Amino acid sequence: xxxxAFIIGTCDTKAAELCYLRDLLRNANVDTLIVDVGTSGDxxxxxxISARQVAACHPQGTEAVFVNDRGRAVTQMAEAxxxxxxxxxxxxxxxxxxxxxxxALITPAMRDLDIGVxxxxxxxxxSGNVAxxxxxxxxxxxxxxxxxxxxNRISRRVLGNAAxxxxxxxxxxxxxxxxxxxxIGLSMFGVTTQCVNRLTDALASEYDCLVFHATGTGGRSMExxxxxxxxxxxxxxxxxxxxxxxxxxIFSAGDTRLDVxxxxxxxxxxxxxxxxxxxxxxxxxxxxxxxxxxxxEHNPQITLMRTTAEENARMGRWIGEKLNRSRGPVRFLLxxxxxxxxxxxxQPFHDPAADAALFAALKATVRxxxxxxLIRCPWHINDPAFTALAVAEFHALMDGxxxxxxx
Numbered sequence: 436x437x438x439x440a441f442i443i444g445t446c447d448t449k450a451a452e453l454c455y456l457r458d459l460l461r462n463a464n465v466d467t468l469i470v471d472v473g474t475s476g477d478x479x480x481x482x483x484i485s486a487r488q489v490a491a492c493h494p495q496g497t498e499a500v501f502v503n504d505r506g507r508a509v510t511q512m513a514e515a516x517x518x519x520x521x522x523x524x525x526x527x528x529x530x531x532x533x534x535x536x537x538x539a540l541i542t543p544a545m546r547d548l549d550i551g552v553x554x555x556x557x558x559x560x561x562s563g564n565v566a567x568x569x570x571x572x573x574x575x576x577x578x579x580x581x582x583x584x585x586x587n588r589i590s591r592r593v594l595g596n597a598a599x600x601x602x603x604x605x606x607x608x609x610x611x612x613x614x615x616x617x618x619i620g621l622s623m624f625g626v627t628t629q630c631v632n633r634l635t636d637a638l639a640s641e642y643d644c645l646v647f648h649a650t651g652t653g654g655r656s657m658e659x660x661x662x663x664x665x666x667x668x669x670x671x672x673x674x675x676x677x678x679x680x681x682x683x684x685i686f687s688a689g690d691t692r693l694d695v696x697x698x699x700x701x702x703x704x705x706x707x708x709x710x711x712x713x714x715x716x717x718x719x720x721x722x723x724x725x726x727x728x729x730x731x732e733h734n735p736q737i738t739l740m741r742t743t744a745e746e747n748a749r750m751g752r753w754i755g756e757k758l759n760r761s762r763g764p765v766r767f768l769l770x771x772x773x774x775x776x777x778x779x780x781x782q783p784f785h786d787p788a789a790d791a792a793l794f795a796a797l798k799a800t801v802r803x804x805x806x807x808x809l810i811r812c813p814w815h816i817n818d819p820a821f822t823a824l825a826v827a828e829f830h831a832l833m834d835g836x837x838x839x840x841x842x
Contacts, residue, residue, distance in 0.1 A: 438527035439466040440601060441520070443541050444583075445533070446471040446479030446486070451586050452532055452594055454481055459598040465605060466527075472516055472540055474508035476501045484519070492518040509540050516544040528553030530601045532583050532594070535560050538568055546572040550660070553604035557597045559583060571655035575600065617667035618643040620657040624673045625733075626775035627708040631672055633822040638829070642668075649673040649709070654688035658695040668702040668833055669695075670825065672816070675709030675775075677750050678742060683722065684713040693757035700763035702832035704825055706770060708816055710750055710793060711778040711786070712739040731783050739777070741784045744792035751796025758801050764835065765807045766828045769794045772815035779815055 440460050444453045446469070457467045471482035472489055476497075479485060490500035493515035500511045520526055526548065531541035538558040545554040546569075554574045558565075561578040569576060577597050581589045619642045623631040635644040645666070647653035654676045660666050676688035696703055715721050715738045718730070729741035742750070758765055771794065777784035794811070801809055810828065814821040 438525050439468050440527055440605065441468050441470055441529045443470045443472060443516070443529060443531040443544075445473040445537060446482050447473040447475050447477055449532055449537075449583055450479065450481050452583060452590065455586060455591070455594055456530060456532070456598050459595060460602060463602050463606075465602065470516070470519070472512050472537070474501065474505065474512050486512075489519050490515050492516075492522065494518065505536075509536050513540045513543045516541065517547055520544045521547060526552065528555075528601050528605050530555045530557070530597060532557045532579075532597075534558070534583060537583070542568040542570075542574060545574050546570045548572070549663075551609075553601055555597050555601045555604075557583065557594060566652065569652075571652055571659045616641060616643045618645055618660075618665055619668045619670060620661055620666045621646045621670045622649045622654060622657060622673040622708070623647070624649045624675050624709045624775070626712070626777055627673045627816060629776070629817040630708070630822055630825075631670075633819060634670055634672070634825060637822065637826045638670075649675050649686070649688075651676055651679065651686040651688045654692050658688075658692070661695045661701055662698060666701065668829065669704070670829055671703065671705040672825065673708030674705060674754065675712065675714075677754060678710055678713045678746075681749060681753060682713040682740075682742070682746060684715055684740075686714045693754065694760075696757065696765065697760040697762060702763060702829070702835075703761065703765045704768065704829045704832065705758075705765070706768040706816060706825070707774045707790075707793060709775045710747065711742055711774050711784045711789070713742060714739060729784065731777060739784075741786065742789060744786075744789045747789050747793035748796040751793045752800045755797050755800025758807060761807055763806075764832045766832065767797070767801070767809050768821070768825060768828070769797065769809060769811045770816040770818075770821055771811060771813050772818060772821075774816050776817060779817075 442453050442456050453469050457469055460467050468483040469481055470484045471479045471486040473486045476486055490497040493499045500515055502508050529545055538560055542556055550573055556574055557577045557579050559579050559582055561576040565576045580593055621631050621644055623646050638644055647657040676686055676692055680687040718738050725740055731739040733739050773779045779785055812824055
């Protein structure tokens, strides 16, 4: 079966646009399939895969999709589309078009596709916050400018560019790096960069080091790859996304952060990187109760708030309970000299008492075993001695697993 470009949308309202995309791709000798995800269930002569064929992929069948409630129908059709694409072995790439409903319907199936499979979504809401639609995936969002409601001088150009973008992804050759080294994931923030850069320098000869920016999406992306089996170990030095989850910041990775430890047996070395700060946008965006707290303007768009001892104790308990569910070997390092570049002597977030509350809560919560251990160290997280300890602990765990040995 040849690989094809899947063109997805609602044929009852967007047939002309879907056919326009199909014709552009066919003219470039790309095999295509138009997939109708309309929730009316009406026949669509232009569709290669009808809405009823899509709906039949739903675990509860077509009756679960074609209901007299538009919101529910969209949600259930999204699940049916996920199942359809998951069961195909001919997906070369996907392009979708839609408004808010169509975007919410199509992107969950795109997110389920492997990283690297071309995914383009032309959407009326692509100029806003697209994080809920893109998630931890590599979807290319293109703003439609005009509504997706017919072909005109604007929509032809935008849809044409989208089709050619997908064509470039399909035809362009991406040089493959040698995959003889196992891949590992590392989490980093600006205030832990020194530590993580040293880690990658120390490990790059043995591992393909994938560094993730701990901005919410970064943590989710790292754990998605870990759960897929692509990563062979984690050096989760920067767990700052937990601050934003619990205190309402803008870089939360959600309450599933660290759940990968309960679902895999990956070797895991973690730490408290940047647990001293909650991230907000400009100062005016801070909730009123936080405005008199210890703040630091990281840049005009990001304002940091120092966490308190009480908040740190809460985070310690939250992280500790996650670590207790781990199935694989865990070493969690406690840098008693400070957890970020701002949490060092003379720096604005230096607060040994707040850090001590974090460490105490972790020690009180984590059920330590031979496989799950907390390790205290006197150094700052960006101290070379801390890096050396993290490398040594990671090597020790990987020696019991899949660490490549030098000849």
